[in-house]
Amino acid sequence: MSGDRFDYIVTGAGSAGCVVAARLSENGKYRVLLLEAGGKDSNAWIHIPLGFARTYVNPKVNWKFETQPQPQLNNRQLYLPRGKTLGGSSSINGMVYIRGNHGDYDEWRQRGCEGWDWDSVLPFFRKAENQARGEDAFHGVGGPLHVSDQPSKFELAEAALEACEQAGIPRNPDFNGAQQEGCGYYQTTTNRRRRWSTAKAYLEPARGRPNLEVRTGAHATKVLIENGRATGVEYQADQGRRTALARREVVVSGGAYGSPQLLLLSGIGPGQHLQDLGIPVVKDMPSVGSNLHDHFNTNLAWRCAKAITLNDLENSWPRKISAAIRYALFRSGPMASNGIHAGLFTRSDPRLERPDLQVNIFEWSTMERSAIRVKPHPFPGFTLMPVHLRPEGRGTVRLKTADPLAPPAVLFDYLRTDYDVRALLAGIRLCRTIAAQPALKPYVMEEILPGSATRSDDDMVEYVRQTGVSNQHPTSSCAMGHGPNTVVDPRLHVHDIGGLRVADASIMPVVVGGNTNAPAIMIGEKCAAMMLEDVA
Ligand SMILES: Cc1cc2nc3c(=O)[nH]c(=O)nc-3n(C[C@H](O)[C@H](O)[C@H](O)COP(=O)(O)OP(=O)(O)OC[C@H]3O[C@@H](n4cnc5c(N)ncnc54)[C@H](O)[C@@H]3O)c2cc1C
Known part of the structure; x- marks a missing residue:
């Protein structure tokens, strides 16, 4: 099975996952596997800016989750579209390019996230960007992500x-x-009036690399953990259950619903919840899937x-x-x-x-x-x-069953x-x-x-x-920081588990005051940079 041995495995080819996989494979030194549960981004509506009204409801490119009954909303169950294709939600979102407020990141730093204050994250926003208006102190040019005026x-x-x-x-x-x-x-993540998802921006230029393998229709069902260290990923493909091994690290990038779900399925989460479902507890971590919030x-x-x-x-x-x-x-x-x-x-x-x-x-x-x-x-x-933009209610992502292919139980506290x-x-x-x-x-x-x-x-x-509805900006279900309410440290390592990081919107300690795609891309950029720094 040498073909299924990689240096890095990334689960989820969304806004952040595509960035991580593309950057890790850039220098040609490391073999990288990117697993995506959805299919290729070949649906024509993905690429037409106004087409997102179509992909909003299309199960071929959309997970189409729904919440549990929401107590403060007359027990209504809200619809939660999420991208299930290369590019993830960046392939079905509204394309509005907003980073949030500078003070949001300074607040992250105050909450114990060293290296995530505004001055530290700005270079990663700029690195990602190809700003149509040209370069200035806030904007970059020459990056993969086209940002255009209307x-x-x-x-x-x-x-x-x-x-x-x-x-x-x-x-x-x-x-x-x-x-x-x-x-x-608003400016948008578009290029010559086509959507510019992270699949387009980061993956397409990287697809010719012999050291990057992208598998679609590959639903990660479990992170394999031996002696407190992630060693690979089990996933469901058309051919059945498969295993891929990671010599160095596994990065979970399944988004604010998918990432905590995969950690829970892997035995990392609230011990009692896992025991109730018959999942062996690898690490009792009540913070996994907690602290969920949304605009x-x-x-x-x-x-x-x-x-x-x-x-x-x-x-x-x-x-x-x-x-x-x-x-x-x-x-x-x-x-x-x-x-x-x-x-x-x-x-x-x-x-x-x-x-x-x-x-x-x-x-x-x-x-x-x-x-x-x-x-x-x-x-x-x-x-x-x-x-x-700054809700105080906090919700949860939990498992409905131990079936890894079942949708997660999402409860907000709007x-x-x-x-x-x-x-x-x-x-x-x-x-x-x-x-x-x-x-x-x-x-x-x-x-x-x-x-x-x-x-x-x-x-x-x-x-x-x-x-009232979700603004489709869920975050913070694998919050970054130190202490019992957090899941990953500021270098995005899952606490107490070796070789395992999370990189996507789920790691925000608190949601930024603006749309969340650009911040998720910045998180992918920063995660890849930290990983490459760690092996240098
Ligand atoms: C309808 C809609 C409109 C939006 N509009 C905007 C907007 O205009 N501007 C903006 O900034 N933000 C917008 N957002 C939000 C923004 O797109 C998201 O915050 C951002 O894409 C999140 O990035 P992510 O990497 O965390 O997750 P995602 O991009 O959702 O990526 C997660 C990926 O992981 C895959 N995955 C999940 N679980 C597994 C598994 N077990 N195995 C394998 N693969 C898995 C998913 O299929 C997906 O590809 C919108 C979102 C939606 C849904």
Whole structure:
């Protein structure tokens, strides 16, 4: 079985896993195996910026998890899309490129994560990046990850941004520059109007390397651990159960749900939970799968007076055909952008040090957005989505059964505290203030979600409990740091287990105040750099 002996094995070819595998194999010295449960990223919708409304529900590229009943949300079970293909969630996400607030990383350092303060992580953001605007103190060029401006200005986004200014929120031309607060256009992880996932950015250029092997349809079921050290990975492939051995290290990069699940299946986790399921306990570590949290959002939508929204595209075959032709021939038109053109960051309370609210401006509105379908309203509409970036509630990832192929049990604790509720209410009020500004007057016909009858705080809280959803930014289920509430140390080693690291969004000690793809890529970059440093 010499063919199945590698220096490094990485499980999960997502935002972070592709980076780790590509960087470890770069110098040609080490044999690297990358295992991905999903298939190749050949679905055409992955690569078209507007296609993420399709991959959002497609089981061929999406795990399509759901939560356990959420106590604070009237026991609803929320839909959790996650990428299950090369590139992972970077192949199905909204492509918004945001790093979070500088202070978020300084907070990580204050929580005991040496080497993760803003000044220490900035070089890894820059190393990853190929910024279309060119290089400056915050941005890099020549990296694998293309970061682009929106293909053009958009009438509705322009009006919404003007309305934000009228509501007192200043323009910010670069959310990833000197400061995060303000309103403006989002940049995206796209290249020449195609999605730029980590599979495209990192894996494709590395695929010719003889020392990198990428296996798709390879679902890791267990990390093999002998005498307190990871020695390989057991995985399920089409041909049945397989084993691959790692001479040096195993890196778990399955994302905030997949990574704790694999550790639990390998006997690393809360001892009693593992015993209840008949899994031999390798290391009793209650922190595994604990500390899960996520950004949480609700949606406010307005009927639009002009037929310029994506609803009007989706509801008309002639428009769809014309958009497809424009995209196919010229890479232009509505399919060339992600439809989330702009947004803002602000504070729910001026006494806060950093923004805790993001508002996404969507040029569509939906009557249904579920695991089954995304269905726009049958008339023009747009959405303002307030997102709470600093939730206090903490949840868990646990196993439902010992079957490694079963989905994990995911429980969030959204709206746990008064602050969690207050912040979102402030976001709702802000969205209404923006929609009431003169710049949006020619566009706003009526509020359709929640509707003008929902006015009191109590009614709005009930609306949020009935309709609030995951912002699809789960993190921190294998938190980094020191002490009993953490899983990995600041060099991303799993505590007390040799040769085993975790590298993905699950290691964030606390979620950053912004979208999570760029930070997951930075984590992959930093992990690979630390691993290569350790063998130098
Ligand atoms: C619908 C959606 C929209 C989003 N929009 C944005 C956005 O606009 N901007 C932004 O910054 N972020 C966005 N995000 C979040 C962002 O994409 C994620 O935070 C980021 O991709 C997480 O990276 P990761 O490496 O932790 O996990 P992932 O990228 O999810 O990678 C995990 C990989 O591991 C694989 N895997 C899991 N378990 C196993 C196993 N046992 N064996 C083998 N393989 C396994 C998975 O198939 C997957 O490929 C969005 C996410 C979703 C789902």
